[in-house]
Amino acid sequence: MKIYRIHALICAGAQCIAAGGNGFEDALKDELKKHELLKEVNIIETGCMGSCQLGPLMAVYPEGVIYTKLKPEDAKEIVEEHFLKGRAVKRLMWKEKETVLPSLSEIPFFAKQTKIVLRNCGIINPEDINEYIAQGGYEALGKALTEMTREDVIQVVKDSGLRGRGGAGFPTGKKWQLAYEQDSPIKYIVCNADEGDPGAYMNRSVLEGDPHSVLEGMTIAGYAIGAQKGFIYVRAEYPLAVKRLEIAIKQAKQAGLLGKNILGTNFSFDIELRIGAGAFVCGEETALINSIEGKRGEPRKKPPFPVQKGVFGFPTVINNVETLANIPVIIEKGAKFFRSFGTEKSPGTKVFALAGKVNITGLVEVPLGTPLRTIIYDIGGGIPEGHSFKAAQTGGPSGGVIPSQYIDVPMDYESLTSLGAIMGSGGLIVMDETSCMVDVAKFFLKFTVDESCGKCTPCREGTRQMLNILERITSGKGQMEDLELLEKLGNTIKLASLCGLGQTAPNPVLTTLRYFRDEYIAHIKDKKCPSNVCKLSSEVKNERKVFNRSSS
Amino acid sequence: MKEKSLIDLLHDVQESNPKNYVSKDLAKKVAETSNLSLSKVYGVATFYTMFSVTQRGKHIIRVCRSLSCHLANGESILNKLKEVLGIDIGETTSDGEFTLEESSCLGMCSIAPSMMIDDVPFGNLKEEDIEGIIKKFKEGAL
Numbered sequence: 001m002k003i004y005r006i007h008a009l010i011c012a013g014a015q016c017i018a019a020g021g022n023g024f025e026d027a028l029k030d031e032l033k034k035h036e037l038l039k040e041v042n043i044i045e046t047g048c049m050g051s052c053q054l055g056p057l058m059a060v061y062p063e064g065v066i067y068t069k070l071k072p073e074d075a076k077e078i079v080e081e082h083f084l085k086g087r088a089v090k091r092l093m094w095k096e097k098e099t100v101l102p103s104l105s106e107i108p109f110f111a112k113q114t115k116i117v118l119r120n121c122g123i124i125n126p127e128d129i130n131e132y133i134a135q136g137g138y139e140a141l142g143k144a145l146t147e148m149t150r151e152d153v154i155q156v157v158k159d160s161g162l163r164g165r166g167g168a169g170f171p172t173g174k175k176w177q178l179a180y181e182q183d184s185p186i187k188y189i190v191c192n193a194d195e196g197d198p199g200a201y202m203n204r205s206v207l208e209g210d211p212h213s214v215l216e217g218m219t220i221a222g223y224a225i226g227a228q229k230g231f232i233y234v235r236a237e238y239p240l241a242v243k244r245l246e247i248a249i250k251q252a253k254q255a256g257l258l259g260k261n262i263l264g265t266n267f268s269f270d271i272e273l274r275i276g277a278g279a280f281v282c283g284e285e286t287a288l289i290n291s292i293e294g295k296r297g298e299p300r301k302k303p304p305f306p307v308q309k310g311v312f313g314f315p316t317v318i319n320n321v322e323t324l325a326n327i328p329v330i331i332e333k334g335a336k337f338f339r340s341f342g343t344e345k346s347p348g349t350k351v352f353a354l355a356g357k358v359n360i361t362g363l364v365e366v367p368l369g370t371p372l373r374t375i376i377y378d379i380g381g382g383i384p385e386g387h388s389f390k391a392a393q394t395g396g397p398s399g400g401v402i403p404s405q406y407i408d409v410p411m412d413y414e415s416l417t418s419l420g421a422i423m424g425s426g427g428l429i430v431m432d433e434t435s436c437m438v439d440v441a442k443f444f445l446k447f448t449v450d451e452s453c454g455k456c457t458p459c460r461e462g463t464r465q466m467l468n469i470l471e472r473i474t475s476g477k478g479q480m481e482d483l484e485l486l487e488k489l490g491n492t493i494k495l496a497s498l499c500g501l502g503q504t505a506p507n508p509v510l511t512t513l514r515y516f517r518d519e520y521i522a523h524i525k526d527k528k529c530p531s532n533v534c535k536l537s538s539e540v541k542n543e544r545k546v547f548n549r550s551s552s
Numbered sequence: 553m554k555e556k557s558l559i560d561l562l563h564d565v566q567e568s569n570p571k572n573y574v575s576k577d578l579a580k581k582v583a584e585t586s587n588l589s590l591s592k593v594y595g596v597a598t599f600y601t602m603f604s605v606t607q608r609g610k611h612i613i614r615v616c617r618s619l620s621c622h623l624a625n626g627e628s629i630l631n632k633l634k635e636v637l638g639i640d641i642g643e644t645t646s647d648g649e650f651t652l653e654e655s656s657c658l659g660m661c662s663i664a665p666s667m668m669i670d671d672v673p674f675g676n677l678k679e680e681d682i683e684g685i686i687k688k689f690k691e692g693a694l
Contacts, residue, residue: 200661291559292557294561295596353662355661
């Protein structure tokens with residue numbers, strides 16, 4: 001093995017690439033070549049480091065210095081000053097309130113997180129299986145296959161209390177048990193990587209930054225329930241994730257960690273990728289099953305549940321990316337270790353995608369039950385100067401808003417549900433006083449109307465009518481009765497819709513009505529938008545034309 | 553051996569078509585290979601937003617319309633694109649280079665506003681960046 005003096009970890013997550021990361025990397029390589037340092041400095045492309053807003057990012061070890069917002073022209077200075085002379089370039093380092101923070105361990109954004117799911121993201125090269133193995137990867141699979149029975153594996157997952165990270169929070173061990181009990185020669189594991197919630201990109205970062213953790217989790221799940229095959233359903237909007245998964249599957253097969261007789265045992269398991277084609281509803285598990293089968297992504301009626309009758313009619317366990325990435329850690333370190341994080345009912349950690357009006361946006365992993373305030377202020381650095389926190393939106397279009405009086409709410413499944421919001425997949429959009437809550441509710445409803453598959457009437461017609469009412473209110477034509485109508489309609493849609501999309505679609509409207517009713521009233525009675533977002537003078541033009549977003 | 557689903561086949565034929573859409577001829581071919589009726593194929597092709605049954609440009613621009621991008625004034629990026637390209641959402645430039653589309657969320661919320669052109673992601677967009685990006689794409693520099 002080659003020994004290097006310096007390891008330069010360049011974030012190659014989609015967001016850093018989009019911010020211009022490739023240009024910097026090329027420039028850095030040129031400079032290193034010029035100074036003949038290519039043998040001393042090891043450049044590694046890693047997955048997402050989390051603080052995406054400050055990208056392109058590079059972490060330099062052994063010091064642990066992190067450079068932010070890199071441009072190609074910065075490469076020369078970094079090489080000449082830091083790599084040659086050992087003087088870190090302060091100008092480009094992480095700063096908080098004008099103070100330069102010398103290393104990762106001293107930056108609150110990193111220091112205050114607990115990384116289980118993101119354990120390897122930003123640390124390893126996701127395109128090299130050896131780096132994953134060097135971090136202890138595939139040890140859990142080895143342990144499961146050689147030291148544990150299928151029942152043991154299910155028991156550990158049950159004991160860990162792991163709950164589905166896709167949003168609903170169903171106990172993973174219980175789901176596995178139900179599939180295990182099905183008497184069927186064919187069973188499937190499906191990884192739901194159709195992350196479509198606006199504001200959520202946690203799964204993308206895991207797939208791009210640590211794809212083997214998902215493959216390992218799936219293979220263990222396959223062993224436990226008795227499946228021979230797994231599907232990863234990835235949305236087509238994530239081409240980089242698809243590429244890295246393809247590489248990971250190929251390497252795992254070559255290493256004998258996937259395919260026939262894994263690790264020399266008689267367990268065989270294969271994984272296939274299925275690429276979506278842009279339909280939000282396919283994140284709903286029964287719609288996803290239809291889509292895997294190549295059909296229109298319309299949901300099916302439950303029961304039968306997927307664990308009874310799933311893909312091609314066979315028992316199927318569908319787990320979210322983040323859920324599966326937790327599995328190797330639980331198997332390797334045990335249920336007790338996992339339970340040492342989080343709360344009694346919500347053990348472990350959760351990754352949140354912090355976005356919106358907050359100083360440091362990015363991916364944040366914290367123990368479940370961490371107060372919202374800690375995430376926004378201690379890790380996210382608070383609200384940009386001059387503004388104040390108004391509300392946070394969790395769970396995207398299925399979730400709700402948490403108003404400022406509940407900023408100390410512990411972020412766990414039950415606490416969020418009691419506020420009318422949901423955990424959801426982990427999207428966390430922060431809003432300040434410049435955001436209009438009626439506009440936000442309308443925004444999500446437009447999304448739902450666009451994405452409703454049209455199969456059931458409450459969702460197809462109901463959400464459209466709710467949107468019409470909101471259009472009316474935000475254009476100054478609303479009436480006080482509209483508020484009751486919204487609530488009545490919302491509750492009916494929740495009760496009567498076929499799948500999770502419709503059952504949760506009214507949440508953004510219902511929670512804003514609950515916590516920000518005064519804003520609705522201001523739009524109706526005073527014909528004013530308190531946040532100056534909605535233009536109330538204009539007439540409502542063509543209410544049915546929801547695709548015309550320029551009217552907002 | 554991987555069995556291709558109807559969705560996989562549609563992705564394949566659409567990619568093979570320089571005009572970026574599932575034409576009637578292609579749909580017929582897919583129907584024949586997969587032993588399905590043309591209406592089934594059409595049903596799937598029209599369900600998913602990434603498939604098109606009408607002609608599109610060489611490059612597909614997808615502008616993110618999620619809440620994070622909305623809060624970051626993503627509207628101005630969309631308007632600038634419309635202005636630079638001289639087309640509205642769903643339309644194709646007269647030279648056949650670009651089609652402008654929306655996406656519900658591209659998952660790049662931390663670098664909002666964002667867009668993708670084909671497989672290339674762009675973030676932290678400013679109005680003044682748009683012209684340069686389009687120009688570079690036309691020249692094949694990206």
